[in-house]
Amino acid sequence: MSAKLRSIGGALLMLVIIPIVAGLLACxxxxxxxxxRSRIDSDLSGIWIVESEGDAGSLYLFQPWDKRTWLVxxxxxxxxxGYDGEELxxxxxxxxxxxxxxxxVGAGGVTSPNTVLYKAWLTKLGGVQFMTWEPMGGLNEDGSHQPEYWFVWRVDKVDGDRFTLRMVSSEHEIFDDIVKPKENEGEDYVRATRRKWERALxxxxxxxxxxxxxxxAADFVRLPQDVLEEASELFREVIAFDE
Incomplete structure (x- = not known):
């Protein structure tokens, strides 16, 4: 059974889903x-509500893809x-x-007009846990799928039902001496520079x-158990499955 997203927005749809990113476009x-070489943290799996700057209208599903990565x-x-209730x-x-x-959930109620999809994994640098989100669903002119940018977050676990993400900016001065993609000449940029970015970070x-x-920080709060079925139905609304 393969999943097909009805709508896979570009990664900048994150501006709608997590407002804090609006002020920090430096992916x-x-x-x-x-x-x-990563390993998922099972404590982070499940459905989470995002609280950020007075907005909590976004839900994220962290579904283990294997022992190393999540599908987010x-x-x-x-x-x-057809919704005629109070403004959400x-x-x-x-x-x-x-x-x-x-x-x-559905016609006359609530839905999600757009959906974002990422591959995510953890890594530790300088004693700090980071999570990388790789946008999925894109296709380059040469037929490849490698994106041009990634979202990298600092992860801080508060307790079993809450964690925070802080986005890393590539424009910090610590990265100034690293050749940028537009200055790269012919080499595989990721292969040539990834370790330099990691050492600097x-x-x-x-x-x-x-x-x-x-x-x-954006706070990720675990979805209450009593609305798990409703949230699951919302995700089924925006993800179509072919048998």
Whole structure:
């Protein structure tokens, strides 16, 4: 059974799903870490509600793909066609859970008009845990699938039901001496420079208060168990399966 997303937006759809990214467009030109040598943290698997700057309308599913990586699917709670209830504006994770408790999923209720899809893995640099998100579903002119950018996040676990992500900016001064993609001449850029990016990031990784390196934190709050079926139905709404 293969999954087909009805709508796979570009990675900049993240601007809609996690508002904090709007002020930090400097994605990484290389992935951090090697997914073939990574191991998932099972504590991070499942469905999460994102709280960020007074907005909690986004849900993320972290589904283990294998022992090393996750398939990450992001959906946005929005009014479906025919909805005639109060305006949806969840500000907290509990608000988002209440939307799922009180509003049907589908026509006349709530849906997600856009969906984002990533391959994700963990790596530790400088004693800090990072997670790389690789956009999926793209196709280059030469037929390859390698993206031009990756989202790299610092991961901090608060407890079993909450963790935070802070996006890493590629424009930090620690990366100034690394050749950038537009200056690269002919070489496989990722292969030639990934280790340089990793070594540079490791040097400053611990400084969580460095606003030039990290975005503000987005809080991922575990979805309450009593709305698991409703959230699962939302993801089924935006992901079609072929037998």
């Amino acid at each position: 990484m030109p290389v992935p951090i870490g090697n997914p073939e 699917v992001g959906a946005r709670l929005e009014e479906a066609r 504006d969840p500000e907290t994770a509990e608000d988002a859970a209440d939307v799922l408790r009180e509003t049907r 490791a040097k400053v990784a611990r400084d969580v208060d460095d606003e030039d390196l990290y975005s503000e």
